[in-house]
Amino acid sequence: MRLEDMINANYTHLNENDHEIWKFIKENRELCEHLSIDDLALRCHVSRSTILRFANVLD
Numbered sequence: 001m002r003l004e005d006m007i008n009a010n011y012t013h014l015n016e017n018d019h020e021i022w023k024f025i026k027e028n029r030e031l032c033e034h035l036s037i038d039d040l041a042l043r044c045h046v047s048r049s050t051i052l053r054f055a056n057v058l059d
Contacts, residue, residue: 014054017046017054020046021051
């Protein structure tokens with residue numbers, strides 16, 4: 001399943017931080033393909049745990 005499809009399927013479960021993470025990923029796709037979870041969290045100004053929760057909502 002594509003990431004956009006996963007976002008759309010779980011949109012009602014996303015919180016404000018999740019929306020900001022998604023916005024960053026969407027605007028920086030190529031960069032995000034090579035970022036570690038820690039680097040993504042740093043660039044999104046959230047904790048590593050927040051990135052993990054975001055990923056779990058999409059699962």
